[in-house]
Amino acid sequence: MDFDFTPEEEAFRAEVQAFIAEHKPKKGTPQEMATWHEKVREKRWVGFSWPKDVGGGGGGIAQQVILKEEMAKAKAPSLGTCFMGLAWVGPSIIEYGTEEQKQQFIPDILDGKYHWCTGYSEPDSGSDLASVKCKCERDGDEYVVTGQKIWTSIAMWSKWIILLVRTGQGESKHDGITCLLVPMDTQGITVRPIQNMSGGTMFAEVFFDEVRVPVENRLGEEGQGWKVTISALAHERSSIAEVTSLQRSLEGLRELARKSTKNGAPAAEDRGIRRRLASIDARIEAMRLNGMRFLTKQLKGEPVGAETSVNKLTRAELEVEIGELALEMQGSQGVLGAGSGAVPDRGKWQNHALNWPEVVIGGGTPNIQKNIIAERILGLPKDPEA
Numbered sequence: 001m002d003f004d005f006t007p008e009e010e011a012f013r014a015e016v017q018a019f020i021a022e023h024k025p026k027k028g029t030p031q032e033m034a035t036w037h038e039k040v041r042e043k044r045w046v047g048f049s050w051p052k053d054v055g056g057g058g059g060g061i062a063q064q065v066i067l068k069e070e071m072a073k074a075k076a077p078s079l080g081t082c083f084m085g086l087a088w089v090g091p092s093i094i095e096y097g098t099e100e101q102k103q104q105f106i107p108d109i110l111d112g113k114y115h116w117c118t119g120y121s122e123p124d125s126g127s128d129l130a131s132v133k134c135k136c137e138r139d140g141d142e143y144v145v146t147g148q149k150i151w152t153s154i155a156m157w158s159k160w161i162i163l164l165v166r167t168g169q170g171e172s173k174h175d176g177i178t179c180l181l182v183p184m185d186t187q188g189i190t191v192r193p194i195q196n197m198s199g200g201t202m203f204a205e206v207f208f209d210e211v212r213v214p215v216e217n218r219l220g221e222e223g224q225g226w227k228v229t230i231s232a233l234a235h236e237r238s239s240i241a242e243v244t245s246l247q248r249s250l251e252g253l254r255e256l257a258r259k260s261t262k263n264g265a266p267a268a269e270d271r272g273i274r275r276r277l278a279s280i281d282a283r284i285e286a287m288r289l290n291g292m293r294f295l296t297k298q299l300k301g302e303p304v305g306a307e308t309s310v311n312k313l314t315r316a317e318l319e320v321e322i323g324e325l326a327l328e329m330q331g332s333q334g335v336l337g338a339g340s341g342a343v344p345d346r347g348k349w350q351n352h353a354l355n356w357p358e359v360v361i362g363g364g365t366p367n368i369q370k371n372i373i374a375e376r377i378l379g380l381p382k383d384p385e386a
């Protein structure tokens with residue numbers, strides 16, 4: 001792989017830098033953020049790698065890398081406000097949706113008009129997602145859904161849900177799963193928020209009581225929802241596997257090391273802490289380069305697969321390490337709560353340390369990533385339990 005950029009690509013970098021200098025929000029007011037989104041969207045830099053005929057940028061790999069690098073370097077707000085829509089719902093609709101579905105959903109996702117949530121996990125189906133039971137029967141031109149989902153992030157603020165249901169049984173548990181796109185205000189849907197250990201409520205239980213969904217809201221074929229899910233999960237893992245937020249955390253960690261003390265000297269001068277910071281830095285860089293592998297595949301139109309699990313796993317490990325190191329550097333203050341007023345960076349590191357389940361468990365646990373890497377990348381025998 002050649003990591004040098006061509007003169008055209010460097011010209012694109014200059015264009016991105018000039019754009020950021022002109023339009024990056026100064027204070028982050030809602031109005032400024034809306035204008036920023038509009039401007040980025042006008043450039044077709046939201047959905048940059050999506051095909052032009054659905055409103056994406058049709059961008060190439062090197063340009064995508066440059067765009068992300070420059071946005072991260074300048075600490076610019078993320079490209080687009082509809083996270084799940086952009087990260088995996090949109091790509092799944094582009095891959096499996098009908099023309100009508102593409103026209104209905106893709107422009108709104110690119111415009112960041114509303115949030116999507118993801119209804120995969122159930123109380124007894126998490127790691128073993130193919131065992132979903134949420135019942136779905138066909139009744140004329142509609143499906144009727146009855147069952148429960150759990151851990152559904154941002155369900156309470158979402159307008160649509162991408163939902164996995166069981167329409168039948170087949171030879172394997174992967175058969176008979178169907179994927180539906182359902183408006184959250186449909187009669188029969190109840191959302192019950194769950195509080196997490198940092199006190200926030202960002203996920204929920206979602207109950208379905210004879211919820212009627214038009215057949216045209218099915219994504220992909222009936223009974224073939226597993227294929228759609230595998231693709232969406234790979235996109236989810238590739239977005240979780242992004243390095244931008246890790247790079248920002250590392251930068252914050254370095255600043256914290258400069259202003260903290262260890263044994264009476266700046267923590268940044270402590271050899272142990274320096275070694276740990278360097279180790280985190282090196283692994284983020286390895287993740288970035290590995291990320292280019294699956295970006296290359298995506299942009300060549302090849303399906304992204306098991307390789308995203310490597311970065312998902314590494315990110316989980318790094319996020320935990322970053323949280324622990326940040327609290328350690330705070331010494332005895334590390335045990336104080338985020339809102340105590342006596343902790344640095346307005347309690348950001350306390351929240352970071354308590355929010356680890358989001359990146360460690362969300363999108364699949366480390367054990368599951370290891371199974372995927374073992375079986376699908378290293379070709380080891382299948383887990384007899386799975």
Ligand SMILES: Cc1cc2nc3c(=O)[nH]c(=O)nc-3n(C[C@H](O)[C@H](O)[C@H](O)COP(=O)(O)OP(=O)(O)OC[C@H]3O[C@@H](n4cnc5c(N)ncnc54)[C@H](O)[C@@H]3O)c2cc1C
Binds near residue numbers: 126
């Ligand atoms: C913050 C957060 C946000 C989330 N958001 C969403 C969302 O928006 N939508 C959604 O659908 N889900 C969401 N989830 C759910 C998440 O995907 C599941 O929690 C996850 O897949 C694990 O499933 P589980 O909780 O049922 O645990 P289980 O599957 O019961 O696992 C329990 C333990 O057993 C281990 N284990 C299970 N099977 C194996 C195996 N075969 N080999 C080795 N070890 C195994 C696991 O690694 C884990 O340690 C979210 C979770 C969190 C924490």
